[in-house]
Amino acid sequence: MxxxxxxxxxxxxxxxxxxxxxxxxxxxxxxxxxxxxxxxxxxxxxxxxxxxxxxxxxxxxxxxxxxxSTDWYQNFADYFSIKWRKAVETNMHALNKSLCEMKELEQEGLEQGNDQLVTIVRRDIAKIGDALQYYRWLLRLIDALESGEIFKFIPKEENPQS
The missing domain is CATH 1.10.10.10 (Winged helix-like DNA-binding domain superfamily/Winged helix DNA-binding domain)
Structure with missing residues (x-):
């Protein structure tokens, strides 16, 4: 356990x-x-x-x-869906908030003509974008666990023997 x-x-x-x-x-x-x-x-x-x-x-x-519940496959799917969804939603909320702040900082850098700041901020915006892309993928994985669709790709064992 x-x-x-x-x-x-x-x-x-x-x-x-x-x-x-x-x-x-x-x-x-x-x-x-x-x-x-x-x-x-x-x-x-x-x-x-x-x-x-x-x-x-x-x-x-x-x-x-x-x-x-004696369906261990469903226990696994439920457990990880519950835990991962909560973590993903928390992280995505924080990343989206940071993304808004970074875009404001980028705009300030553009208005001030601070090319160094704009370069750094744009690099960080891209990294946040990569993280958000990963979390959107993870949400699709969670959805596949919750719906049981994952078992089309990794089937459950039929009548497993001990």
């Missing part, structure tokens, strides 16, 4: 749920793992945010039930 940046205790929680044959409550997980209900709840929330577990309905149960 380290690949997903998940702590050892949350990894154990997921593993316990993955090998459980039925949906579980927070109380059951707390008892099974010997952890506080608060710790289990926090871990469950983390796993739900990462789409690695789902809240499910259970006949006759008034408590929330949870079960692990």
């Amino acid at each position: 380290d690949l997903y940046g998940i702590t050892l205790s949350i990894g154990h929680l997921y593993g316990n749920m993955y090998f459980n044959s039925a949906p579980v409550t927070l109380d059951e997980m707390s008892e099974t793992m010997g952890l506080s209900k608060t710790s289990i709840s926090t871990g469950m929330r983390t796993l739900m945010d990462l789409k690695m577990i789902d809240k499910v309905w259970g006949k006759g149960s008034r408590k929330d039930l949870y079960e692990a």
Whole structure:
């Protein structure tokens, strides 16, 4: 689970749920793992945010039930889509803001006849453009992960054998 940046205790929680044959409550997980209900709840929330577990309905149960998602391909796609999209959007916002500031600086350099400044700023504008181009590509990769289109290019294994 380290690949997903998940702590050892949350990894154990997921593993316990993955090998459980039925949906579980927070109380059951707390008892099974010997952890506080608060710790289990926090871990469950983390796993739900990462789409690695789902809240499910259970006949006759008034408590929330949870079960692990067993589609590891989808777990991978969801996890990296969530993390990468957030990072890409943050970085693109910062780069676009910097790009606006750099264009203003370029205009000032042109108005002042400062060719050295204009040269440096234009070089930096090009570098920002390269970064934005990369992030637009990364967004397309994220879209392909989210839509499942990636599996056309790198198919899932059918009936994988251990």
